[in-house]
Amino acid sequence: VPHRGCAYGCARVGRNGKPFEAITVTHVDTSTAVLADLKAMCDVVKAVSPDTLVIVDAVCSAAGEELRMDEWGVDFVLTGSQKAFGVPPGLSIMCASQKAMSRLLPKDKIKNYFCNMQLWLPIMEAYEARKPSYFATPACNLIGALRVGLEQMQDHPNGMDDYFRLHRENKTKLHKIIQGEMGLELLTESSEIASNLLTCMKYPAGKGPEILPIMKKKGWILAAGLHPEVGGTYFRMGHMGYSVTTKPEYCTDLLKDLKDTLEGK
């Protein structure tokens, strides 16, 4: 289990005889679609170095991939509004454990104004107590949209459990078409270690990034590969939120058009 091994190394080594203050993990790597086994990593850190904070970049995972902060022992999650929350971009969303909050530097040691969590904290506490408070004008329209996004996710019969399940099942279905019917190769070694929200596929022989603008003309936005070493060999398809739960035919229609495009139609 490479993820567990990596976490074991990080959690055990420390520096100057002291455990590391924190380990950081990218839950889903946007450039390659690799999904980290976050729970396994948390288990290792808890067992080997319980004081080490687990900080997760969940920009490309939160809301769509299973992530249980309290249960797994994740201390800090940082994400954005524009992926599986189904909300326009512009909000940076942060969740911190009590342990993480207790490690915050004092207000005046944080060399930052807008991004100083100590300045936001009393505001957030006032909001929770339904009291008006002010630090900077919030992006109200986006926060209204976030509310709608959160409600839509929780409206499933079993709430977030269903939401996660729908994304997992959708990936299985799509990968079956991609690997089976279309004979394309995933960038990841297996489907199991790939994200449920994003698929990276290798271009078949003789094809390359020229298919992306053709697909765009057909109404689909696919993204180019991003990895510095192999970026030119693959492309990326997002499948999260609305296009999974409400209009899953978008995903399969896209693959039909992709098949045609690769066959020169």
Add this chain to the structure above:
Amino acid sequence: VPHRGCAYGCARVGRNGKPFEAITVTHVDTSTAVLADLKAMCDVVKAVSPDTLVIVDAVCSAAGEELRMDEWGVDFVLTGSQKAFGVPPGLSIMCASQKAMSRLLPKDKIKNYFCNMQLWLPIMEAYEARKPSYFATPACNLIGALRVGLEQMQDHPNGMDDYFRLHRENKTKLHKIIQGEMGLELLTESSEIASNLLTCMKYPAGKGPEILPIMKKKGWILAAGLHPEVGGTYFRMGHMGYSVTTKPEYCTDLLKDLKDTLEGK
């Protein structure tokens, strides 16, 4: 001319025999509606201490109050999208002169990531050259709204000149009603030194903040006074953008309802 005197002091004194690096000015003070005589202050700084940067907080002024960076010699303007631009809140808008840009610290000396202008600069230059570039996902919906806001402002026959004029004339009209017909006192010593986008009025004898929720029920949002010493003695009314250029009757209708409310109707 108090503003000029103040700027003279700031620009002249310096520290340790060196001129000040910058002076900062709030163009319109949100809490009191005082409008700084920015041009006069710039003239003084240029004459007395030409190396000093003029940095303007224009959150409550930009787009509605006259502000001419190149002509007046303003080096940096910081504002938001949610006032006279008529755009939802969420964008921080910054304009810098070449002089200000030449004084930026190098990238690694700026103890900040998202707000590090050196990291944004190559992205902005790429956008200007119509080349794709990426640092952080922009708040596309708000940027689309900003485009619409900017176009609406420039769509007047004489562009921004008309937009400024409409705000000046609207203030004159409103202050005449407020001071004349309604017999209310402004918080500022005169109408001349008050903003064209915002009016602070003192409560008449026997009235106080209880009128604000009554006005809210009638469909108008007025804001309480904010100044730490006299906050309880006055209230604030915004008049900018749409409610000036497109629906000026909103302003006069509000004052009619305010008159009724103050008369207990």
